[in-house]
Amino acid sequence: MPKINVYLPDELADxxxxAGVPVSAVCQRALEQAVRRVTAIRETVLGDLDDAALAARLPGFTQRARAVLRxxxxxxxxxxxxxxLLQxxxxxxxxxALHVLRAIEIEPARVTADLAARNLAEDAAGPGGxxxxxxxxxxxALExxxxEATALGHNYVGCEHLLLGLVAEPDGAGGQALRSLGAELRLTRRAVAAALAGYVHLQASQASPLDRVTTVLADLTARIERLEQRA
Structure with missing residues (x-):
């Protein structure tokens, strides 16, 4: 059986x-899930996919992420x-993901305007067949x-992960538009982490997460930026 080395930060390794976590078994399970998701993406044929069909094809994607794909x-x-995908x-x-964009000072309307100026037909040149x-x-970008979801330890793929995938993908119009407006990958990752932390906190307090998460996210992002400036 081929061997794949996994390198962990010192603190996490300790x-x-x-904890005695079985690293090999955990990594194998995560890789199996990731491979299934990537294979499903590559094999997906876009027809009249309703939500049930898309959920069967891409079971790890959240309902909102599937709505984006439709x-x-x-x-x-x-x-x-x-x-x-970005539109x-x-x-x-x-x-x-929209709250994350606003937190890094990118208004969705600016993204739409940027996309309108690009050749989306060229960006959509498919593999043929x-x-x-x-x-x-x-x-x-979907892969x-x-x-990104796997790296964050999540067993689902949400819109925030899709945003990160679009920022990271180097060739498509979506990533080019985001990066031209200031969506640097490391900052966007940190903003996503802050957004998720704020969302969990607000859920625990039985608040309305999406109504108040922007305020919490802005505060956390400001703290991150202050720490980066000191470093």
Missing amino acids: AVRE LAAAASPGDVGTGH GLIDEGGNL GDRRFSVPAAG LAVT
Whole structure:
């Protein structure tokens, strides 16, 4: 059986040893899940997919993330590119990724305007074969979203992970638009982590998460920026 080395930060490695966590089994399980998700993305044919069909095809994706994919598919007459995915993220309207964008001072309306100036048809050039599919950059962004979710230890892929996948993907119009507006990957990752922490805190206090998370997120992001400036 091939061997794959896993490198952990010292603090995490010490905690893993102390807890006696079976690293090999955990890593194998996470990799199996990631491989299944990536394979499902590459094999997905975009037709009249309702939510049930999309959930069966991409079971790790949240309901909002699936709604984004359906909106993206509806917006493109052919294959779906990263620009369509990003516009779908904006059009869905109620996801955590939008709060993250505002927290890093990118208004969704500016993203829409930037996308309108780009050639989304070129971005949606797919792998061929006749059936409508995700373009190569779009499939790459979705695969990176899976990777980001796995790296965060999450067993689901949400809109916040999709945003990170789009920022990280180098070739598509979606990532180019986000980066041109200031969405640097490391900052966006930290903003996502802060947003998720704020969301969990607000859920625990039985507040209305999406109504108040922007305030909490702005405070946490400001703290991160102050720490970075001191460093």
